[in-house]
Amino acid sequence: MMKFLILAFAILWAGAATAQHSHGSTKGPNGGVVQDVAGVHAELVVAGNTVTLNILDENNKPTSAKGFSGSVLIVSGSTRETVPLAASDDTALKGEAKSAIPAGATVSLVLKNSVGKSGQVKF
Template sequence: MKRILAVIALVLWSGIAAAQHSHGNVKGPNGGPMHDVAGVHAELVMSGNVLTINLFDEANKPVSSKGFSGSVLLVSGNARETIQLAVSGDAALKGEAKAPIASGAQVTLVLKNAAGKSGQVKF
């Protein structure tokens, strides 16, 4: 009986902990979707063929992009493209697709921070 209660408590606690860092459909300060990855909040903003990943801390204040690296896998229909991101300004990474990005394209971000922590998230 104690074992069952311990498992139930663990499952409930895990769900609560996961919910604390979920952004769901939250929009970032620049109007793009935002998710937690590699210890920061990453906001995706797309315009034409340019992808910008803006970096923020828990208080939604810009985080220096110095030392960050990343790439994006862009999938639209049968087309796939991997885009390398480069530091752009103080708190962003940018990359350019070969063609304008279609509405509804799937974007998977792989991000590595200056301390070596990495993560992946789908937008």
């Protein structure tokens, strides 16, 4: 029984570890950081109080954002704000924070793709 539990844990851990991989400081075509989430590459670009999430394919080329939805949680010091993202064009989602997003803020993304797969990643 113990061997079975160890094997089951190892399989579950390996699956979770490989489900989404980070591109860390990889820059996307629009200058933002790229992360894998919900089966796509997501490029986060922040300018002033605008959050833009560009949806990219495996080659970091723009791909359709039709049917995607999401939100970001922006944390800076003790300030926290959730910003819903809406389709702004064929390949991006956008949202507006109440005020300018400071450099160094942590941005956590929850994204749902067009077929219902969802994921979460921190930038």
